[in-house]
Amino acid sequence: MKQQAQKVLRDMFDAALRVAQPERCLAPFLxxxxxxxxxxxxxxxxxxxxxxxxxxxxxxxxxxxxxxxxxxxxxxxxxxxxxxxxxxxxxxxxxxxxxxxxxxxxxxxxxxxxxxxxxxxxxxxxxxxxxxxxxxxxxxxxxxxxxxxxxxxxxxxxxxxxxxxxxxxxxxxxxxxxxxxxxxxxxxxxxxxxxxxxxxxxxxxxxxxxxxxxxxxxxxxxxxxxxxxxxxxxxxxxxxxxxxxxxxxxxxTPQRSLEAAAEVAQAAGYTPLILGDSIEGEAKEVAKVMAGIARQVRKNGQPIKPPCVLLSGGETTVTVRGQGRGGRNVEFLLSLAIALQGDEGIAALAGDTDGVDGQEEIAGAIIYPDTLARAREKGIRPVDSLANNDGHGFFEALDDAVITGPTMTNVNDFRAILIDN
CATH class of the missing domain: 3.40.50.10180 (Glycerate kinase, MOFRL-like N-terminal domain)
Structure with a gap:
């Protein structure tokens, strides 16, 4: 699953960025x-x-x-x-x-x-x-x-x-x-x-x-x-x-970017479900809710049957209490991975569409079913990384960071949770 999941997730993210490029969307409104x-x-x-x-x-x-x-x-x-x-x-x-x-x-x-x-x-x-x-x-x-x-x-x-x-x-x-x-x-x-x-x-x-x-x-x-x-x-x-x-x-707008990602998902054989373009809340708490929805999809085929992708946008927040390198999208992903506990068949990408998550020149990251296991093999305790607000350090150690460079646009956060049978 891992290679295919990575490609589909990145293709969706790239489509979300592409539709929001000024060279593609500005002229009709002049x-x-x-x-x-x-x-x-x-x-x-x-x-x-x-x-x-x-x-x-x-x-x-x-x-x-x-x-x-x-x-x-x-x-x-x-x-x-x-x-x-x-x-x-x-x-x-x-x-x-x-x-x-x-x-x-x-x-x-x-x-x-x-x-x-x-x-x-x-x-x-x-x-x-x-x-x-x-x-x-x-x-x-x-x-x-x-x-x-x-x-x-x-x-x-x-x-x-x-x-x-x-x-x-x-x-x-x-x-x-x-x-x-x-x-x-x-x-x-x-x-x-x-x-x-x-x-x-x-x-x-x-x-x-x-x-x-x-x-x-x-x-x-x-x-x-x-x-x-x-x-x-x-x-x-x-x-x-x-x-x-x-x-x-x-x-x-974020909605137009989510719709562009949905088209990519459909073409790849995944039914898209857009959960909303204005989801807010503490990043690690939003992740727990998303994990619950993803598990319901896997177990009961509700509210959508796999293979599918759950798409969402908006802007979560992080109340900084640790000394880590932060980033609301990587904080979301780390909390999501902990909540899923390696559930097979679920991968996810979250990234800021401007290419900068928090104050790092890193857009976000990707999680896979083996994310927690690979971290523990390296001696990294995921719960400690989350408590220290160190999502960027966590995903860099696993080589799972998503780096785009300056994207020249900004339609807020992009989240995609890919769920296979």
Whole structure:
């Protein structure tokens, strides 16, 4: 089974990545040229590839700049590419945000702004609100990343500590037309959560951000707490008249990638079942639920008969308590392997579609029925690796890591559980 399982799992993952490539999905959503200027701005791990795809399809004059992750830049002729840090912002992130805000000054009703946004933009486009330092934002961001907070909760906080997110960039573009093209990496495809919604009106409040910080016991400086309590950091709301000339389109989503993987599975002789594109929760707990479903399939042929594949997407979380190298997808897989206890006929792949799981340049990994046995032969205790949040160390030792390099897209996590008779 092992060789066949590996091929089918990787083919499905590759199909999920391929359908979300900007060169394949962006062109149908481009607006028509206008009488005035067309300015291109953007942020995210896929933004440079989106800019290149736009240049290749656009008829007419364009200019602009986008910011992407270090190593994710691609050559463009008319759109400038800036690189900055992810997942924790750096000085380049702040400088990029300032330059993008400056670029949209002085626009008129005859102009349009095409905004290219994908996952990762929250860190890459980082401009602290007045009275907040970059160091403040870095510390809060690190605390959020290790707290177990959902991406929606993290982005609610980020929007209220920013001078550019939560609709503020769209407000700065007014009165020009704003045309958002998004690649979704968030559960539910809520546009305000993609890169913390720099050009999307925000209905959440400072009070919501404070509650999230309290819930996860994240300490913040007194002056930031005061700013949130007073409403000084409030984001731009849907009723704001500057939000009236905004149009938003998703050019790639997790669901479309799961559907592409399902087609590959069907062609390989496995009946696909998509369980959902917005599954959230603690990675190791989600894995236990998935293991239970997989075992029900194997034992009773419910809710689907093998050979089949269970597909899902979304964004799980990891509450970091150990000293390992983390990664929510490898944490999911390690917990799944422990729950399955070598059940014959079940293999699985989980990976982040941007090629980076946690802070490692590793997309994810694959488990097989012999995963636990091989680990023990090497003197590795799987339960200890899980307790130490060291999924990457575990799968590297077994040579089962999935490494893609920069994928130039990002439609969140991809999970496939392959079940044979």
């Amino acid at each position: 607006p028509a040229p206008v009488a005035g200027r067309t300015l291109v701005i953007g942020a995210g791990k896929a933004s440079a590839a989106m800019a290149r795809a736009l240049e290749q399809s656009w008829q007419g004059e364009i200019s602009g700049l986008v910011v992407t992750r270090y190593g994710y830049g691609v050559p463009c002729e008319r759109i400038e590419i800036i690189e900055a840090a992810h997942p924790v912002p750096d000085q380049a992130s702040e400088e990029a945000a300032k330059r993008i805000l400056a670029a949209v000054e002085g626009l008129t009703e005859q102009d349009q702004v095409i905004v290219l946004i994908s996952g990762g933009g929250s860190a890459l486009l980082s401009l602290p609100a007045e009275g907040i330092t970059l160091e403040d934002k870095q510390a809060i961001n690190r605390a959020l990343l290790s707290s177990g907070a959902t991406i929606s909760e993290m982005n609610t906080v980020r929007r209220h500590l920013s001078a550019i997110k939560g609709g503020r960039l769209a407000a700065a573009c007014y009165p020009a037309k704003v045309y958002n093209l998004l690649i979704s990496d968030v559960p539910g495809d809520n546009p305000v959560d993609v890169a913390s919604g720099p050009t999307i009106a925000d209905a959440s409040t400072c009070a919501d951000a404070l509650e999230i910080l309290r819930r996860y016991e994240i300490d913040i400086p007194a002056h930031i707490r005061q700013g949130l309590e007073s409403g000084a950091y409030e984001s731009v709301k849907p009723s704001d008249p500057r939000m009236a000339r905004i149009e938003t389109h998703f050019v790639a």
